[in-house]
Amino acid sequence: MSSKYNEDLQNQIKVITKLLKKPENRLCADCKRPSPSWASINLGVFVCINCSGCHREIGVHVTKIKSINLDLWPKKVLKNFKKINNEIANKYWEYKLKHFDFKSIQNDMYKLIDFIRDKYERKKWINKKKKDPMTLIIKGEFEDEDNNDDDNENNEDDDEEVKKKNKKNKKKEKKN
Ligand SMILES: [Zn+2]
Secondary structure, three states: OOOOHHHHHHHHHHHHHHHHHHHHHOOOOOOOEEEOOOEEOOOOOOEEEEHHHHHHHHOOOOOOOEEOOOOOOHHHHHHHHOOOOOHHHHHOOOOOOOOOHHHHHHHHHHHHHHHHHHHHHOOOOOOOOOOHHHHHHHOOOOOOOOOOOOOOOOOOOOHHHHHHHHHHHHHHHHHO
16 A cells, blocks of 8 residues: 555545534434444445445445545545535435434344435435435535534635625725
């Protein structure tokens, strides 16, 4: 393995460790157990080891599972992951899922894989009016409408906000 590979992998681990500290990524996107450690890089979700096994079983035409510290991700994928989190993804994939008892699937692999198939393969609970967020992110068309005013430290819109405020202040100065 080249040192460049190792360097890139270490950098990736650093980035992902930070992403996993976001409260939105605290739980597995599917079974909701704490501390996910795998990811589906085309769906943009972090999942636990059990759910990662189910994803693999379903196949790469639906979900591409990668380890966060053994596989080197394409740089673009890593960049896209900064714009998504488990909550954003589930706002689409679990849009119609209400009052579900996640405990009932956590310790039952058959129920778990059925749930994950329902969710991503049969698209049982999606918001049909929208496209899935990762597809939108890849196209550069993603906007998270609920993410405007929170204290998201990686909010790339901050610059825009500052510019607007500066403009307002300038206007005030002119008036004075
Ligand atoms: Zn899980």
